[in-house]
Amino acid sequence: MPTRKSAQKTTTKKTAKKAVVTETKAAPSAAEVAEMKAAVLRHLNYTQARDEGTATARDWQLATSMAVRDRVLDRMIKTQEIHNDANARRLYYLSLEYLMGRLLISTLHNAGVYAATRQALDELGVDWEQVRRAEDDMGLGNGGLGRLAACFLDSLATLDLPAIGYGINYEFGLFRQAFDENGNQIEHPDSWMIYGTPWEFMHPEYQQEVQIYGHVENVFDDQGNYRPIWKCSHTLVGVPHDIPIPGYGTETVNILRLWTSRATEPLDLNAFNDGGYVEAVRAKATSETVSKVLYPNDKTENGKELRLVQQYFFVACSLKDIIRRHERIEGNGWHNFADKVAVQLNDTHPAIAVAELLRILVDEESMPWDDAWSIVTKTFAYTNHTLLPEALEKWSVPLFSRVLPRHLQLIYEVNRRHLEEVAAKWPGDNGMLQLCSLVEENGGKQLRMANLAVVGSHAVNGVAALHTELLKKDLFPYFNSLYPGKFRNKTNGITPRRWLVDCNPRLSALITETLGHEDWPRNLDLLQDLGKYADDAAFQKKFMDIKRANKVDLAKLIKELCDVEVSPDALFDVQIKRLHEYKRQHLNLLHIVALYRRLLQNPDLDVAPRVFLFAAKAAPGYDLAKNIIRAINVIGNRINNDERVKGKLKVVFLPNYRVSLAERIIPAADLSEQISTAGKEASGTGNMKLALNGALTIGTLDGANVEIKEEVGDDNIFIFGMTVDEVEALRASGYNPWDVYHADEELRAVLEWIDSDYFVPGEHHAFGPLYHSLLNGGDPFMALADFRAYSDAQAQVDLAYKDPQRWAKMAILNTARVGKFSSDRTIREYAEDIWNLPAVPTK
Incomplete structure (x- = not known):
């Protein structure tokens, strides 16, 4: 497949007609433009050491980024000064990933200098599109968890809430995805930092030392008390790198602090002088591995160990930094620590923070256990992101004991005291003790990190109304009974700045023009006023003309990346998300093959032309997901080159799904595929982004789909399939996918066709893993059970798309009615209900 052209070889001087600037802000003053031009040229000349004639697109991108960065840094310094002077309560957000994407456009918008910068570059004769695309996506996250964290950072700053995000400064992201000639996923290193980034600032003066491995000795201290002492055998150094996070329409700039691992002694000079050059830097290489790669493959024991070390490394560095900040203002007192510090655990990855803060208080501060535990539970809150039991993180006790021996002792003691509480509530109920325990005994001892997070936090939240109810009812019913009121719902949200203002400037401009103000990016509920234009023919035309223009742009990208020509007049049917069985990309594929078969048997079949668009990465060790990717690629290639379908199906x-690619796809999408098995998707945020940009949802009653349906109305969404209760009832009755196979002739033919060598001549059962999973494997996510309902819903989609006025009205109402799903609303609810976090205005 074609690869992206190197930015180093791209000229930036314009040779074509000047692009139209689509901007919602008032025109900048001549002084603002002149100031920005001077700042860009200053950084180009004196930071980049480049002149205008030889500068590449990347040079201009870096110079522009640093010019706007200067303005943001002034605000960041002022913000931190105000927060410190006010001795403000702060939120500290711990997340193993932040899917930030590119920062230039969002920073320009949030800093209020987008229009001035665009005009400055235009007057300098620089091609804006090439500059914009020269920036690499930050490889700091993978999927919805990281993208949500990025949205939350944006909203925290926009709402003037004092907050700092903490994570790891990965040198390499998950991987850069490509496909070979046989349609297989190929993984290349995601070297996103190869050219550096203008957005990070290193602060070595705040580096932290982290101890791991070793053993615990029981000794008497100088007061004659018997104490366990952790004798560590290895030390890591965490060096912080800060990224400024500006709010939109405010002066507040918060911080994302990311940790890079370093060795305490980067060079063994004696070994080097003796000629052992590899041995001389072995400690450095080993230590730096910790922050080298996002999510190392954990199919091996070494991979599991590296993941555990990663998690503890970033948690330990972050807690030390939080304590340093607290002590700088409060001295050494702990009496008001929980009054000034709120820590949110984003999923179970940072759950070890519960044991680490306890260790600091008990071991280093000699605090009585009950006092220490009170501080711990008042400090932490935990967000659960999954209903899949297998996705709830667990660590084998032998591994944990080797890496963190003292923490294991502390967790055992937490568990002992916790189980006394359980036994008091359910006397003689050994089954309840097993369910509530922090240690799983079946098949080898494992630590249940989700249980630790629940027990060690004062609040636990789900991320959609349905998800939270299922947490209380199915996943953690015993904890919900043990801790009444601890479980709360905080439905996810997305930042409208990134996911409408930044990525869809045409639609943003129309919204501002129609509403007559620019307040809506900070109050998304104001989009409701668009609803009054849903039946207006003139507005419908403007709205759908914008959709078509976005589709034209995406069609060009598809041709560039995949060498496939698609019509912008076709229905763009989009499924973009992590490749996983429960998200059911394979259900989508079954329908595609069925539709292909119908067209071959009836070439005159009256269906709206459709382009099925996929983008997803499969985890390196997830073989079935990779088989599904290959099936989509191979079958798609056959369909795309079959003249018998007359272009009705593509x-x-x-390849290489990431934030910047999502920003190109989402504004062009007509249909949003949200088809997970009911009860499996915690929330989803892609569903919100697509609906906000005028895509209609086809989906199950799962995750936030339930709430999207409530907001947009039954007539403006395509709901199909079993409910959560129906899924549970079918499974309880002994679901057998072979029954569905035998009862549905079309489905049976589709499955056998896929399993033949028709799509891969000479290679029988190329998609055997997929076929086996659906039939002999028991169809664990019930794709076959929902196939007919899904197919019928797709027929309703087809009918609606053939009625342009109806489709336009539905699309407009989706944009108008999803204001609830702003991350600003989510963060306000967290701040009021969980964090008790007042805003601190900075202007």
């Missing part, structure tokens, strides 16, 4: 799998 299938495209865009």
